[in-house]
Amino acid sequence: MLKRFFSAVLLAAASSGAFAEARIEQAWLRAVPPVSPSMAGYFVLVNDTDQPLVLTGASAEFAGMAMLHDTSTDGEGRRSMSHLKEVTIPAGKSLSFTPGGRHLMLMKMDSVPEAGETPKVCLAFQNHADLCGAFQVRHNEP
Amino acid sequence: MNNKDGFTSAFLFRILVAGAVLLLAACSEPARELPVNTRLGGDFTLTDHNGERFSLSSLNGEVVILFFGYTHCPDICPAVLARVSQVYRNLKEQGEADRVQPVFVTFDPERDTAEHLREYLPWFKADIIGLTGDVPAIQKVAEQYGVVFIKEEGDSGGADFSHSDYIYLLDQQGRVRKLYPADFNIDEVVADVKTLL
Numbered sequence: 001m002l003k004r005f006f007s008a009v010l011l012a013a014a015s016s017g018a019f020a021e022a023r024i025e026q027a028w029l030r031a032v033p034p035v036s037p038s039m040a041g042y043f044v045l046v047n048d049t050d051q052p053l054v055l056t057g058a059s060a061e062f063a064g065m066a067m068l069h070d071t072s073t074d075g076e077g078r079r080s081m082s083h084l085k086e087v088t089i090p091a092g093k094s095l096s097f098t099p100g101g102r103h104l105m106l107m108k109m110d111s112v113p114e115a116g117e118t119p120k121v122c123l124a125f126q127n128h129a130d131l132c133g134a135f136q137v138r139h140n141e142p
Numbered sequence: 143m144n145n146k147d148g149f150t151s152a153f154l155f156r157i158l159v160a161g162a163v164l165l166l167a168a169c170s171e172p173a174r175e176l177p178v179n180t181r182l183g184g185d186f187t188l189t190d191h192n193g194e195r196f197s198l199s200s201l202n203g204e205v206v207i208l209f210f211g212y213t214h215c216p217d218i219c220p221a222v223l224a225r226v227s228q229v230y231r232n233l234k235e236q237g238e239a240d241r242v243q244p245v246f247v248t249f250d251p252e253r254d255t256a257e258h259l260r261e262y263l264p265w266f267k268a269d270i271i272g273l274t275g276d277v278p279a280i281q282k283v284a285e286q287y288g289v290v291f292i293k294e295e296g297d298s299g300g301a302d303f304s305h306s307d308y309i310y311l312l313d314q315q316g317r318v319r320k321l322y323p324a325d326f327n328i329d330e331v332v333a334d335v336k337t338l339l
Contacts, residue, residue, distance in 0.1 A: 030216075030220055030224075032216075032220050033261070033262050033263075033265035033266075034265070035258070035261045035262050036213065036220070036262065037213065037214050037253075039216055039220075040216040040217045040220070069216075069217070071217055071218065074304075076290060076306070077290075077307075077308070078291075078304050078306050079304060079305060079307055079324075080292075080294070080302075080304030080305075081302055081304070099217060100218060100221075100324070103217050105216045105217070107216075139224060140224065
C-alpha cells in the first residue's frame, strides 16, 4: 500500500515537471507568409540545474536549418544579426529570446507552420540532453 | 415657482453648461499638427509588385506609411510588416483607410523580385504595395530617406542586411511628417494618420 502511495507521488511529481532541471517557457514562432524563406522563434530558457548550461543550437523537423541569432543596434540605429555559436545560462538563471534581440531563426523550411499550430522545436546543448518544446505560431507577441 | 426663481435656475443651468464645455475643451487636447521634415524624403520611381514602374508621386492625395526591409529577414521585418498591417486594418475598421497606403521597399532586389513580393505581401491583408528595383535605384531612395543598409554574407549561406528600420509617415503631398521606430505604438500611428487625412 505504502509502496503504491510513493509510486503515485513520484509519478505525479514527474508529470508535473517538479523534477525538470531545465525547461523552455513562453515559446512561440512569429507567423509568416507561406512563401516565407524563414521564420523566427522566441522563448525563455530556465536553468534550474546547479550547473551552467551551454546552449549551442536548435533543430526542427520542418526546417532544414536552425540557428540562434542575436540582433544588435549600433550608434546610428542600424540593426544587424550575428550568429550565436553558444550562449551560457548560469545555474539558477533564465535567458530570454525576444523580438529585436536574441532569437531562433528557422530556415530552409519544407512547410511553413500556420498561426495556431504548435510545432516541436528542440534546443541543443554542449552539456545537457536536447530540450524540446511546442512553439505556438502566433501573429503577435504573447 | 415665481419668475425670479425661474430666472435663477435658468442662469445656473447656463453657468453649469458653460463650465462643462470649458472642462471638456481643457481635457480633450487638440490634435497637434505634425511638422514637415524638410531634410528627408522626395519622389522616386521603382518597380512595383506587379512589375510596373511606380512613382511615389502617383500616391499624392493619400497618406503613405513607407518602410524598408527584406523578406528573408526573420526577426525585425516581419514584425514591422505585421504592425504596419495592424495600423492599416485598424484604420479600415474605422472607415479611415480609403486614402491610406502602406508601401514596402526592399533592399534585397536579388531575392525580393516583383513576383516574390506579389506572393509574399497579400498575406498581411493590408493592401501593401511592394517596391523593388535595381540596387543603385534602391540605394538612391534609401539615401533620400536616410536609410542605411549594408549587405553582409550571412552564416546561413544567403545574404543578410544590417539596416536601419524607421517607418516614415508621409502626408498627401508626399512630405515626411514623422518617423517611428520599429516597435512603434500602433494607436499612436493610427492617431497621427488621421491628422493627415
